[in-house]
Amino acid sequence: xxxxxxxxxxxxxxxxxxxVALVVCGCSGGGSGSDPVxxxxxxxxxxxxxxxxxxxxxxxxxxxxxxxxxxxxVNNLTGIWSVSFDISYPTGLLSYQxxxxxxxxxxxxxxxxxxxxxxxxxxxxxxxxxxxxPDPPVGATGSESLITLSFARLAAGSxxxxxxxxxxxxxxxxDNGISRPAAFGPxxxxxxxxx
Numbered sequence: 001x002x003x004x005x006x007x008x009x010x011x012x013x014x015x016x017x018x019x020v021a022l023v024v025c026g027c028s029g030g031g032s033g034s035d036p037v038x039x040x041x042x043x044x045x046x047x048x049x050x051x052x053x054x055x056x057x058x059x060x061x062x063x064x065x066x067x068x069x070x071x072x073x074v075n076n077l078t079g080i081w082s083v084s085f086d087i088s089y090p091t092g093l094l095s096y097q098x099x100x101x102x103x104x105x106x107x108x109x110x111x112x113x114x115x116x117x118x119x120x121x122x123x124x125x126x127x128x129x130x131x132x133x134p135d136p137p138v139g140a141t142g143s144e145s146l147i148t149l150s151f152a153r154l155a156a157g158s159x160x161x162x163x164x165x166x167x168x169x170x171x172x173x174x175d176n177g178i179s180r181p182a183a184f185g186p187x188x189x190x191x192x193x194x195x
Contacts, residue, residue: 039065090159102145162189
């Protein structure tokens with residue numbers, strides 16, 4: 001037979017242990033304040049579905065919650081020695097940060113490192129890059145990266161990022177200064193989405 005005194009001895013210690021455990025654990029039941037914060041990465045959807053030979057186009061290289069890297073790619077083109085172009089981007093949504101030279105102009109272990117000049121002008125990023133003599137021109141087999149441009153998030157929204165044909169001349173030259181059959185547009189950019 002269980003009386004009050006024997007019930008206290010049977011159930012008392014386990015109930016005390018449960019009560020102490022709840023107090024020590026915080027009794028919140030809904031997780032701690034250190035739960036990871038989730039975010040949505042910036043993204044870029046390219047406009048050019050199937051690049052043709054000679055197409056120069058933009059595509060996403062990487063994206064985080066606060067940055068987007070957009071690569072400038074060349075598809076199946078030989079005789080590449082100098083390249084110039086303007087890219088128009090939404091300055092209200094993005095801020096240009098930096099560039100990373102892609103492997104295309106660095107092919108064949110060049111004697112001299114390629115020269116790259118990048119500057120901003122209004123809503124454009126102007127890029128000029130070249131190999132130097134005695135290094136020969138290079139060719140893109142399939143789609144190969146010339147350069148990757150990094151942008152930081154300023155505000156939410158979506159807008160076009162594309163080659164600006166009204167700026168400096170969008171052109172690829174060989175080592176004799178002869179224009180190569182490269183196409184920079186229209187529709188060789190895409191849409192950036194900044195959540």
